[in-house]
Amino acid sequence: MIPRLTPKQLRSMIVLCAAAALLLGGTALLLANLNRRAQFRASSALPQSSPSETASGGGGNGTSVTGNIHSAEQVKAEGFLALVNKEYPLPDDYEPDTLVNLADKRPPNVIGLKNTSMEADETAFAALCELAAAMKQEGYEGLTVIAAYRTKDYQQGLYQEENGDDGKDASGKPFVQTPEATEHRTGLAFDLSVLDSAGMTLTFEDTPHYKYCLKHMHEYGFILRYPEDKQEQTGIGYEPWHIRYVGIDAAKEIQEQGLCLEEYLAALRAGE
């Protein structure tokens, strides 16, 4: 049975329906607007790069490489392939969120630490411990981390100590980077040394540990970040003690192709 409606009831129904339609329409508009705003927020948090500048990197590391971008979000999105140098400086507000205390995380009797307050990226340090354990099995003991993560302020102090307040490098070799240009701030870089039985620090380049690193560190995801024959490309003098975690796939490719990180990332971008 369809109830009969008086003209008055019919008018009321029509008014009610119109009101409901307006309400629904308004809600839909509001939702669409909110959605657009959310999308805008999401996109503005992303690096300001064109799609052609984005390359998937590291063969499964889940990281990406982009152009000359400096936001903290971007550096984090680049992950293990983050490029930090004078051309790609770190922003002031960049702070890694993957740091762990090395003394807490190291397995016993595998790797030495200059001090117990040192921090680094958790994955990178776990890989370094594996490398040190493999070295130890070969009979090379005493591998010691003398520098890992550095805060911006600490690096600023080092830079001024070494290069003077005016920022000039007296030696002509910029071994100490500005706070913006050091990848120690990412927690992915380590400076290594070896302690002999008397507790003396050896020159890393002269140790069998260094030779072992050259041969095997890529198997653990590390590269020599500032090779002797790549000073022009990196802009940094030869640093045999400074290794950088990039992930195993990227490290193997870099090793096989004889590249430095700058060249590897440029090739990735060009291959898009």
Ligand SMILES: [Zn+2]
């Ligand atoms: Zn270093």
